[in-house]
Structure formats: C-alpha cells, structure tokens
Amino acid sequence: MAGAPRIEHLVTSGTFSLDGGTWDVDNNVWIIGDDDEVVVVDAAHDSDAVLAAVGDRRLSAIVCTHAHDDHVRAAPDVALATGAPILLHPDDQVLWKMTHPGRRPDGPLADGDVLTVAGIGLRVLHTPGHAPGAVCLYAPDLGALFSGDTLFAGGPGATGRSYSDFGTIIGSIGDRLLTLPGATVVHTGHGGTTTVEAEAPHLEEWVARGW
Template sequence: MAAHIERLVTTGQFSLDGGTWDVDNNVWLVGDDHEVVVIDAAHDAETIVRAVGDRHLAAIVCTHAHNDHVNAAPALADRTGAVIWLHPDDLPLWKLTHPDRAPDRHLADGQVIEVAGIDLTVLHTPGHAPGAVCLHEPGLGVVFTGDTLFTGGPGATGRSYSHFPTIIDSIRDRLLTLPPETKVLTGHGDPTTIGAEAPHLQEWIERGH
C-alpha cells in the first residue's frame, strides 16, 4: 500500500506554569505497510504501539516539547527501538517532563525525514514554543502543524517559553506561503487548510494585541 496518514486521538493532561488541563491530542502516523513515523507520542504508548503493529517505527518526531506531546515518547522508544527527534531549542521544556532522558537526535530547519518513499521537511516555527516545528509533505499535500496553527488561529502563547509576535511571524512566513490547498493536520482538534486560514492573519494580529 502507498504511503498514507493515520490519526489516533489520545487523552491525558497538559501541565505548565502550575496549571493542569485535560486534553485530547492527535497522534499522527505517516508511512506504509512496512515502516512508519510517529508525530507526537502523546499520553498512551501502548495504544501507539498497537497502531504501529508489526511495522518498523523509523522515528518519533516531536513538534514541540510540551508534556502532552512528548510524555509517551520515551516509553514508545523503549518498546520499539525508535529514535526521538526534537528541535534543540525545546530542550528546556523537554527537561520539565523527562529530566533524566534526553532526545536522541536534534531536528533542524530544512531537514528531511524520509519514510516509506515520502519526505517530511522540517519547518522551524517558533512561537508556541521556542523549538516548535511543522512537517511539510507536498506529495501528500499536508503539513503537520503541532500547536503552531489550528482551525481558527494560532496556538496559545500565554504561557512560559511562548511569544505571540514570533508565532505570527512563523505562520505568515513559513506556513501561509504553502499552497492554499495544503491540508493542515493539527496537534489537537480537526484539520483545516492553508487557504481557509490565510485570510484571517490580520484578524489574529489584532486579536493578539
């Protein structure tokens, strides 16, 4: 079977700055019947292991290091032997959740992660977190945005390590320049498209101020 995308939804908690919130996270599996990449190992390593099945797990890619996106990553890596990738600017956030286990590899802007005949290109999109990244796959017509861009606007920037003007710059310069038909697969909630979100940039800027 050709490369395709699978979505899992896992449930747990997001904690930062002394607060805790119940959240549902999207866990994305990208690959074919033989190998796969997991984007954001959230909450439930066992469920992700079952979804991977007997396929080779080539990588665990973290769009950023908030606990709800990385809390299952070490357990998943231990079960499968996969390497964990994270942008180094998010190491301070990572250490809040996993002080005794470092990621295995560092993501870099422009890097290409190959799996099942497709190329996931890393776009560094800081703002929600310093090391936030998105993953663009033009062949499939998708971009995985983590918590940088959602249906209806940018990810939250009201907590530590986040910055509203920076996320606006990231979205304008790195995401809204993608083809308008590009499907936006988010870290939480339903997908959208670049074309659906692009007209609202000025509204978000005004709302953010």
C-alpha cells in the first residue's frame, strides 16, 4: 500500500544572490506524494538533504516555483541522481541562466497545467511579480497552495530587485490566490505557513487600489 497522499517539509540553508548582494536564507522544500511517488517543490541549496528526504521513492518532477538561485541551486544534482525532470516557467529562463548557464530545465510549466502525483492534481498558477515566471501550485485535494515567494505569512513576496514588480505581484495575488477557498493552507517558500483567509484582509486593500 502506498499510503495516503501527504505533504512533507524540509528546511535547507544557504545564500541568495542577485543585483550584487548576497544574503543568508533558509528555504522551505515541499515534498508532495505518498510512499511510492513524490514531487519536490523547490530543490533549494542542499541536494543531499533533498535526496535523503525523497529516499527510495520515485521522484516524478522537480518543480521550480521560480528561478532565484536559492530555489534552484540543487535542482540539477537532484535531477542527475534521480532522472526526474526539472520544470520551470519559460519566463524565468533569464534568472535560471544566472545560476545554471550550461543546463536547461527539462520542461516548461504553463498556467493551467495539472501535474499528477500519487493520484492527486497540482494545478499550476502563473503568478508573476516576484519573478516573471513565478508560479504557485494548488492542490485542492489537500486544501493546499504552494506559493513559492509570491505570498508569505504577512504579505506578498519582495519586489525590490531586478525582474520583479509590486503592481504585478499584487495583481497575481488578487486574481489567482485570493479567489481560492479561504481555508486553503499556504505553504510558502520561506518561513511559516498561513491561509488564504488570513492574508486576504491586508491584501485586498492593495488589490482594490488597482496596483
């Protein structure tokens, strides 16, 4: 028996670099699946830790919510060890090439795509703003959203660096995320989880302004 589909959580540590600066960061790595098959969301920093968490299960995909270096640094090594494809929205190729200039992702993510793992669907939502190719994954069967750096507990992801835009991320959150059921648990790229209904009050004001 493969067991019920579930969400597993790993935290890895390293650095994030862009626009000439480097910062120490802790990243959330999310593993979705059952005892036989999983998907990894954001193979961050430490390939050995990610591979240990996957164990002997089949890794069907390495999904990149966006291509900032802290979220994708370990992806090629995990792919090499498992044969799993790396999936990334094409609009983030410019960021991907900064970290992995000699290695292309194996496949594209597009808005509306549904990835299937352990019998459940993960719907791709294109949510640009933090990065042009940023995506979230919505798993209605699990009541869960994997938001990358688009939405955190307390507000939207940062937009003060290259290839980001505040108005765009607010539009993405309003159009794509605040329309989800309020009880949806938001599993973020950094820090703690939250829910759609917890974040809605302080985001709806920005949405209403038409940023």
